[in-house]
Amino acid sequence: MAEELALNAPAKIQGMTPKEIVAELDKYIIGQDSAKRSVAVALRNRYRRNQLPDKMREEIHPKNILMMGPTGVGKTEIARRLAKLMDAPFIKVEATKFTEVGYVGRDVESIIRDLMEASMRVTKQKHMNEKRAVAEEIANEKIIEAIIPGNKKSSAPSGSNPFQFIMGGGRATYNKTTEKIEEKPEDSQTSLAREQVRQQLKDGLLEEQYVEIDVEEQPKENNLDVSQGGTIQLGSIFGDMPKRYKKKKMKVKDARRILTEQEAANLIDMDQVTSEAIENCEQNGIVFIDEIDKIASSSGIKAGIDVSREGVQRDILPIVEGSVVNTKYGPVKTDHVLFIGAGAFHVSKPTDLIPELQGRFPIRVELEPLTKHDFYRILTEPDNALLKQHKALFGTEGVNLTFTDDAVEEIASMAFMMNEHTENIGARRLHTIMEKLLEDISYQLPDVEDKNIVIDPKFVQDKFSETIKQDDVDRFIL
Ligand SMILES: Nc1ncnc2c1ncn2[C@@H]1O[C@H](COP(=O)(O)OP(=O)(O)OP(=O)(O)O)[C@@H](O)[C@H]1O
Numbered sequence: 001m002a003e004e005l006a007l008n009a010p011a012k013i014q015g016m017t018p019k020e021i022v023a024e025l026d027k028y029i030i031g032q033d034s035a036k037r038s039v040a041v042a043l044r045n046r047y048r049r050n051q052l053p054d055k056m057r058e059e060i061h062p063k064n065i066l067m068m069g070p071t072g073v074g075k076t077e078i079a080r081r082l083a084k085l086m087d088a089p090f091i092k093v094e095a096t097k098f099t100e101v102g103y104v105g106r107d108v109e110s111i112i113r114d115l116m117e118a119s120m121r122v123t124k125q126k127h128m129n130e131k132r133a134v135a136e137e138i139a140n141e142k143i144i145e146a147i148i149p150g151n152k153k154s155s156a157p158s159g160s161n162p163f164q165f166i167m168g169g170g171r172a173t174y175n176k177t178t179e180k181i182e183e184k185p186e187d188s189q190t191s192l193a194r195e196q197v198r199q200q201l202k203d204g205l206l207e208e209q210y211v212e213i214d215v216e217e218q219p220k221e222n223n224l225d226v227s228q229g230g231t232i233q234l235g236s237i238f239g240d241m242p243k244r245y246k247k248k249k250m251k252v253k254d255a256r257r258i259l260t261e262q263e264a265a266n267l268i269d270m271d272q273v274t275s276e277a278i279e280n281c282e283q284n285g286i287v288f289i290d291e292i293d294k295i296a297s298s299s300g301i302k303a304g305i306d307v308s309r310e311g312v313q314r315d316i317l318p319i320v321e322g323s324v325v326n327t328k329y330g331p332v333k334t335d336h337v338l339f340i341g342a343g344a345f346h347v348s349k350p351t352d353l354i355p356e357l358q359g360r361f362p363i364r365v366e367l368e369p370l371t372k373h374d375f376y377r378i379l380t381e382p383d384n385a386l387l388k389q390h391k392a393l394f395g396t397e398g399v400n401l402t403f404t405d406d407a408v409e410e411i412a413s414m415a416f417m418m419n420e421h422t423e424n425i426g427a428r429r430l431h432t433i434m435e436k437l438l439e440d441i442s443y444q445l446p447d448v449e450d451k452n453i454v455i456d457p458k459f460v461q462d463k464f465s466e467t468i469k470q471d472d473v474d475r476f477i478l
């Protein structure tokens with residue numbers, strides 16, 4: 001399935017230099033420099049190409065990349081990190097999810113339709129961001145309107161005056177104003193009260209008060225999550241269904257966020273967004289095809305399932321070569337979409353792909369098997385390093401977990417050794433080792449006397465000595 005890109009991307013990858021992109025990837029992925037460089041250069045080339053005059057641009061086709069390397073060394077991780085960084089339309093798909101035309105399963109054209117959806121999201125987001133300031137102003141006015149309804153609504157019974165409700169016996173000045181409004185709902189009085197509320201809003205004095213606003217009803221599957229820092233499923237705002245509103249009571253600060261989002265959506269010109277999104281998809285789209293080795297037929301054997309694999313390759317080919325795919329937003333040309341294929345290729349080889357497809361992935365990068373030292377770094381360095389994660393998890397139980405440096409060395413050697421002696425599963429080994437290492441303590445928490453737990457090399461050795469002695473390492477293999 002397509003992995004959706006994060007709307008609140010931390011950095012803008014377009015415009016980043018190759019070195020900057022690599023530096024960003026370095027935060028999460030240890031080593032694999034040549035893969036990072038190839039990807040970074042390919043991305044920068046999109047940017048470079050975009051600076052050229054139209055005529056020349058059309059002639060420059062992206063150079064697709066094939067990433068090869070043993071299992072668990074960071075291929076998918078690179079894609080995952082790129083997806084987070086990307087402000088270009090980006091999707092990651094698994095080649096194994098697709099089947100040949102005529103068979104049950106996803107057809108390959110859905111890759112481009114999903115890419116187009118991704119493009120709609122980023123493009124819409126960009127337009128909405130441009131309208132944000134105006135939208136927020138309108139949102140504030142709507143909040144004022146909800147607090148003190150205008151003349152049209154002043155016929156509302158005074159008892160349900162939301163202004164009164166919100167102020168709920170608060171400041172004296174407001175009570176006074178409210179009374180006046182109730183006695184004589186005159187224009188000047190209303191606008192005076194509104195002016196005061198406007199000022200209060202500006203000063204941030206009403207943030208925690210409740211108002212009732214009209215909220216667009218979201219289709220069930222894309223619910224709008226207010227609690228999550230205003231991340232809103234944009235797809236839902238522009239559903240095909242006619243908009244339906246529902247009155248909802250909420251705090252002013254939440255109301256502002258929702259109304260701003262709604263208003264921004266209303267302010268943008270969807271026709272323009274759509275045509276820009278198509279352009280964006282065609283010119284900047286990136287498709288990451290993972291597990292591409294799984295649709296290559298292993299040499300020699302050509303029967304049954306292999307026929308279908310080859311069929312998938314044949315179906316993918318026109319998309320990679322450049323064709324037109326119909327989407328619900330209109331036809332999308334794939335000539336300039338960048339494809340990055342990745343696979344372990346330990347059973348099959350790139351040469352097992354049909355020649356036409358091989359030719360479409362001219363850049364080959366090999367990912368290196370990970371060394372003991374890489375394991376040490378993976379455990380400690382990345383922003384989300386395993387040791388940091390376990391430390392944080394233990395922290396929630398009020399326990400301070402630390403690893404001595406030589407214990408980390410020991411874990412790294414242990415992982416390396418197990419990979420050598422049994423199946424090499426790359427960095428995934430670290431996950432299994434860490435689980436095994438901490439499972440007992442983890443079970444005891446939080447009932448431990450000493451809240452400082454120090455993992456030293458002896459602890460690591462003891463934990464695994466039995467397993468290793470009995471040569472029974474397989475017992476806790478993935
Ligand atoms: N070079 C690396 N730096 C940091 N973490 C890594 C690295 N390589 C792998 N990992 C970690 O190991 C796990 C597996 O890695 P990943 O999914 O990238 O493997 P892969 O190369 O795609 O393997 P496969 O061929 O089996 O799909 C992930 O949790 C990832 O974070």
Ligand SMILES: [Mg+2]
Pocket residue numbers: 075076077290291
């Ligand atoms: Mg993978």
